Amino acid sequence: MSVNGKVIPHTPLAVDFWQVRKCPGTRLFFLSHMHSDHTVGLTSTWSNRPIYCSPTTDTLLRLKLQVKEKWIHPLELDEPYLLPMDDIGKEKLTVTLIEANHCPGSVMFLFEGYFGSILYTGDFRYTPSMLREPCLRTHTTIDVLYLDNTNCDPNRTLPSRQQATQQIKEIIRRHPNHNIVIGLYALGKESLLVELAKEFKTWVEVSFERMQTLKALELPDVFTTEPGAGRIRVVEQSKICSANVHKWDKEQPTLAILPTSRPLVPFHPNVHVVPYSDHSSYQELEDFVSALKPTSLVPIVGNHVPASFSALLPRRKRHEILVPECVRHYMLSQPESQLSSSANTSPRRRQEEDEEEEEEEGADSTVQQAFAKIQTIGPEGPAVVYCPWTMKEMKEVLEHLPEIQQDGDKFAKALLLFCQQLSLTMPEIKKLLTFKIGPTHASHFTALLAGQTGLKKPQWDHADNAPHRNALTDAIKAKFPAKFDMSKIFACKQNAEESVNDYYHRLHQVFNENSGIAKPEGYPTPETGVWEAHLSHTFLNGLAAPISTSVKQTCIGVMDGARLEELRRHAVHAQHRLNEEKVNDDKKRRDRKDKAQLTMVQAVTGWSYQPQGNNRGRGGYRR
Ligand SMILES: [Zn+2]
Known part of the structure; x- marks a missing residue:
């Protein structure tokens, strides 16, 4: 060929x-x-x-x-x-x-x-x-x-495809009692078939193999594989030969049409060559x-x-x-040198897989693809990979994105970051999204990911692409609002050994993961927002009881929305004070105990106790 x-x-x-x-x-x-x-x-x-x-x-x-x-x-x-x-x-x-x-x-x-x-x-x-x-x-x-x-x-002129379609329609009209066989290549001229089916209100019979292609192309429903269901039948162009035309015509009056720009001479009175051309x-x-x-x-x-x-x-x-x-280096680079140069930076797992696959497929190894290296998120943290990524690798990374059902907002942010890092094309995103969240969920975003609303610039983070990025994020957020799990937040209480600050940070994380309320951008904000109000309330009630009581007593306006940072400072201060009080109490208790013991010793032995000059604490005992 x-x-x-x-x-x-x-x-x-x-x-x-x-x-x-x-x-x-x-x-x-x-x-x-x-x-x-x-x-x-x-x-x-x-x-x-x-x-x-x-x-x-x-x-x-x-x-x-x-x-x-x-x-x-x-x-x-x-x-x-x-x-x-x-x-x-x-x-x-x-x-x-x-x-x-x-x-x-x-x-x-x-x-x-x-x-x-x-x-x-x-x-x-x-x-x-x-x-x-x-x-x-x-x-x-x-x-x-x-x-x-x-x-x-x-020396050759060709009609437009519209004119050629008219010619074909006229031939069919002139033969109302004939079946029509059209000879085509495996792909192309589908719109002609659709037009003929509509014009003559008939099914177009095709082979199973062609039907698969037509289905993939999502064409109007005018095709069938059922023998004899329609007046028009499509066959491979090479099937239109004298013997076949003769045979078909004997079974039922049949015309063959060859829509082609090739200069063929009709070899049978029932064969019509129409210069329908897909070339200029x-x-x-x-x-x-x-x-x-x-x-x-x-x-x-x-x-x-x-x-x-x-x-x-x-x-x-x-x-x-x-x-x-x-570029010259790229075109000349040898497979061996590429492998060894990438050995230090490429995750080992990937290399092994690639080598295995090559063996499996018995691939031609005279040319090896070399890709630009980029650093990005990987299953085990930051990883150096080669770009463009293979679908398989991208799918692996996708596994580590948050679950969309749990929190659409979080998922959308992670997805967009991923898309930006990899400069993905819209069809790639569509494919990956379908893989990650399944076809049913992905179908909600099909229109957004279709060609016409695609990216305006090749760089994801380009300002012109903002409307598209925002539309996708908004759609995901709207479809999958965050799920709340307040029980986890309520269960997050300050432990006996935990400092206020440690508790504060732990609660912060649990709250953000489960409250479904997003921390406002640029926090601290001038006003107390929903996020802060809720977190403040939870913080105050999760503190150890004496600290919480102390904050409630000492922080002015605690019940009508004191700022979170103020609460935290009061709580830290309260914990210090309570600790000091405890230390003092302990000391007093120890002193009282010592004194009681001494009184007992004196009563028994008649020794006297005198503190020694600058000696601190319990001094020496002396007769
Ligand atoms: Zn072609």
Whole structure:
């Protein structure tokens, strides 16, 4: 099968290219869409290299090729993302995914970095709205345009898809007593099928395998796997051959329709080829290139573009590309050196797992992915890990987040901190949230985590993202208000051996964990708030009885809301005073006891007691 992918020179990037032995310097892999000529070499054993694609392609990639979730990084469309281009976090590129109007999940990639601006169309059907994409509108210069030149033939014209759909409808209308068989690839042209089903009010019969894909795409309910349930049936394009058409027609009058831009000649009177194309026409390509005026153009299919296209390019010389030292190092780094250099900083557990997995999967080890290191929270406190994290690692850390059912506020704060540290994408957050709290709970936040309300900037803590962050926190807090456990707070009393300050701090913690009342930001606040009032009351009643009584007697306004700090000071003072009193009482008691003993001794022996000068306490005894 032909390979319609490219390794981007002078970069660690490749698009739709999966033969890792042929691109040892490639570190970041991008998938434009799920057609098989763009996934040659991509299998379920793919490992150690991140794949970036659209959320729909992510779904299909897992469903159809069983690529492991941990290697796939779905990115939302129309959002700029920063990705590392080295292993020290110095050089980054920005990538923006743009709808390619080709098949479900298909995107174009706009890469921006030290190499300039590269637009990679993948397979695409041009519409003028593409030029209105913010990232393309504001762009003055595209340095390299990788162009889908499938239909780049000046001698061929193609109708729009609407016109082609009309042609198909007319053919079906002209044959009211015929069944219709439509030949398609495994993915694409679903909207045509939906339109035909609605127009002719019939089910569309598909195979079980296609049904799985259609279900994953959440399309309108017009498809069935029940044989003979509808007038329209979909088969693999290769099944439309003379023998089959003849056979079907014998069973029941049947027409075959091939919606394709390939220049096929109908080989049977019942076969209709309609130029319904998911690739741009020559005219559309010309419009697109004239508007973008890229400095250079690279065809994706084969290596030929008509000479007429070079006239569309401006006479601009492309700057020489200097690959930064850190990127060069990243692309050349050897697996061995990466392993040994990370041995001191990476948690051992992770390394062992990675090595085990590699063995399991029999992965190709000629290229090893190196990631930027970041410090973050881990199961055993702060840990140095590699970014981007694998899904598995992120899930591990998630296990240590507070329970959402217990306190939504606390959970939201921890989650947002986690998201910020890892610069997560919205689909990743959605996935992780679903994993952590289960699909039922997560469904409350689906709309918030959907594409349109996604982050405005790649950095989580960017001010433009605040509305989104707040909306998510508020939604979680509202859905899962904190659960109170007042019994734990009431049970928290000052112990006999405990100082007032120790008790104060212990109560503080128990109160914050179980009261469901948040400590106000910037405490102490000018006014006594709910948090302080409740805590003061609990503190006063939890103090040891004599201290509590003393505070109540000595602290003015204790019953009508004295400040917590004032209460604490009074309590500390009361404890000191009570301790001193106790010491004095003890001394007095001891003195009384000594005196009583002495009186007894004198009575028995006739000795006399005289204190000796400066001698303190019990002096010597003398006759
Ligand atoms: Zn395609």
